[in-house]
Amino acid sequence: MNVDRIQIVRDADNKNDYILYLMCTSFRLHNNHSLEHALEFVHATKKDLRVVLYREPEENERNNEFFRHGVENAEEVLAPITNHVYRFDAWNEELEEVIANAYHVVKDRGYLNAEKAFERKVHALSDEYDVGLSIVESDVFVPVRIASQKEEYAASTIRKKIMSRLEEFHDPVNTTLEWFRGEEDALGVLQDFILEKLDHYVDRNDPSKDYTSGLSPYLKYGFISPLTIHDEVVYFEGESTESFIEELIVRRELAYNFIYYNDKYDQFDGITYDWAYKTMNQHLMDEREHLYTKDDYINFRTHDPYFNAAMKEMVHLGKMHGYMRMYWAKKIIEWSRTYKEAYETAITLNNYYFLDGNTPNGYTGVAWCFGKHDRAWPERPIFGKLRYMNANGLKRKFDIEEYVKKIERLVNQ
Numbered sequence: 001m002n003v004d005r006i007q008i009v010r011d012a013d014n015k016n017d018y019i020l021y022l023m024c025t026s027f028r029l030h031n032n033h034s035l036e037h038a039l040e041f042v043h044a045t046k047k048d049l050r051v052v053l054y055r056e057p058e059e060n061e062r063n064n065e066f067f068r069h070g071v072e073n074a075e076e077v078l079a080p081i082t083n084h085v086y087r088f089d090a091w092n093e094e095l096e097e098v099i100a101n102a103y104h105v106v107k108d109r110g111y112l113n114a115e116k117a118f119e120r121k122v123h124a125l126s127d128e129y130d131v132g133l134s135i136v137e138s139d140v141f142v143p144v145r146i147a148s149q150k151e152e153y154a155a156s157t158i159r160k161k162i163m164s165r166l167e168e169f170h171d172p173v174n175t176t177l178e179w180f181r182g183e184e185d186a187l188g189v190l191q192d193f194i195l196e197k198l199d200h201y202v203d204r205n206d207p208s209k210d211y212t213s214g215l216s217p218y219l220k221y222g223f224i225s226p227l228t229i230h231d232e233v234v235y236f237e238g239e240s241t242e243s244f245i246e247e248l249i250v251r252r253e254l255a256y257n258f259i260y261y262n263d264k265y266d267q268f269d270g271i272t273y274d275w276a277y278k279t280m281n282q283h284l285m286d287e288r289e290h291l292y293t294k295d296d297y298i299n300f301r302t303h304d305p306y307f308n309a310a311m312k313e314m315v316h317l318g319k320m321h322g323y324m325r326m327y328w329a330k331k332i333i334e335w336s337r338t339y340k341e342a343y344e345t346a347i348t349l350n351n352y353y354f355l356d357g358n359t360p361n362g363y364t365g366v367a368w369c370f371g372k373h374d375r376a377w378p379e380r381p382i383f384g385k386l387r388y389m390n391a392n393g394l395k396r397k398f399d400i401e402e403y404v405k406k407i408e409r410l411v412n413q
């Protein structure tokens with residue numbers, strides 16, 4: 001394992017008798033560098049291993065169910081390495097006790113603000129009780145703070161910094177032959193993608209087709225690592241594989257870079273560039289032909305059948321085709337009284353309904369619609385210099401009516 005994945009926050013200064021792995025973003029056994037690091041401690045110190053599975057519930061029960069299913073066999077598959085598996089969904093005294101009585105804690109790196117807050121509590125407790133602490137980055141190919149030491153401007157500025165280090169961080173670790181249920185499911189989805197869709201990935205933008213991997217919810221819960229996905233697809237050389245790796249590694253890790261270095265990634269006034277705020281201010285009073293509310297959106301009550309179909313995919317199926325996500329957020333900008341209101345509506349819907357919501361990708365995808373990681377475009381009403389998308393573009397490029405039919409079929413089956 002590349003040791004640069006590990007940040008030793010403090011060494012242990014106690015006589016406690018177990019190593020604790022605090023699994024909170026990488027819910028898997030394969031290519032889990034935190035688990036590998038914890039086991040290295042176990043071998044070096046001859047102490048026992050204990051594992052905590054920590055995840056705070058989301059508002060949407062569909063997401064919680066997806067997570068619970070993915071880890072339902074955790075005790076069983078961890079049994080060969082530990083009989084002490086705890087589950088927590090909130091910070092409490094019992095969890096504090098498990099942490100305070102450990103010799104050394106190994107924790108997955110968290111990136112979102114709530115995950116950082118959790119990390120600070122663990123850190124404070126380890127200081128108070130002289131418990132060792134390491135933080136490990138296993139959910140990205142290249143650790144965020146190694147790839148770049150600053151918030152990057154665009155994919156073009158981070159691409160080389162990441163892609164030039166793939167070999168160095170190609171450090172697969174496979175601890176066991178057992179799999180969490182979510183890992184098994186993720187591998188099934190990956191195999192299906194490779195067999196049926198990877199060849200067509202260059203045409204992924206067509207919403208009427210189903211050429212993308214569907215792996216984002218599995219990546220969100222850490223049921224699969226980008227390293228595993230990379231290693232399975234990399235043998236299939238060609239333009240499709242290159243585009244897929246660009247999305248999986250460069251775009252995804254650009255999103256992690258944004259969230260890691262920008263604490264205001266979830267507040268309207270912190271998400272984008274000066275030119276974008278300036279142009280939005282200049283167009284704030286432009287007349288809006290249509291104004292809709294969140295209630296209109298979730299009840300499919302806009303005049304736009306493509307937007308309504310995208311909302312049905314979101315509400316009923318917990319996902320949305322990637323191209324339609326851009327169109328969807330752009331329309332919310334067009335149909336909201338203010339840009340701030342549009343941002344808040346988009347983020348609320350995104351994080352509640354998507355199985356892959358509440359991730360660096362989600363915050364970054366919505367911010368992109370407000371100019372982040374993008375450039376200024378020719379000026380037009382409401383959007384100013386923000387990139388504009390319209391229904392005619394969908395009709396021109398794709399068989400968008402087929403997308404509407406496809407969603408009706410999926411929703412009604």
Ligand SMILES: Cc1cc2nc3c(=O)[nH]c(=O)nc-3n(C[C@H](O)[C@H](O)[C@H](O)COP(=O)(O)OP(=O)(O)OC[C@H]3O[C@@H](n4cnc5c(N)ncnc54)[C@H](O)[C@@H]3O)c2cc1C
Pocket residue numbers: 204212213214215216217219247248249251252253255320321322323325326329350354356357358359361362363365366368369
């Ligand atoms: C407004 C908006 C909201 C979005 N919300 C989310 C979200 O909540 N969660 C989420 O995971 N993604 C989000 N995205 C990014 C992207 O649309 C999804 O990651 C992708 O559609 C997921 O489908 P897939 O796994 O089949 O992707 P594939 O095309 O198969 O890509 C493979 C993986 O690459 C990564 N990836 C793909 N496209 C992007 C991208 N543009 N930016 C960063 N990483 C990418 C994802 O991890 C994805 O699973 C959003 C994009 C926009 C424009």
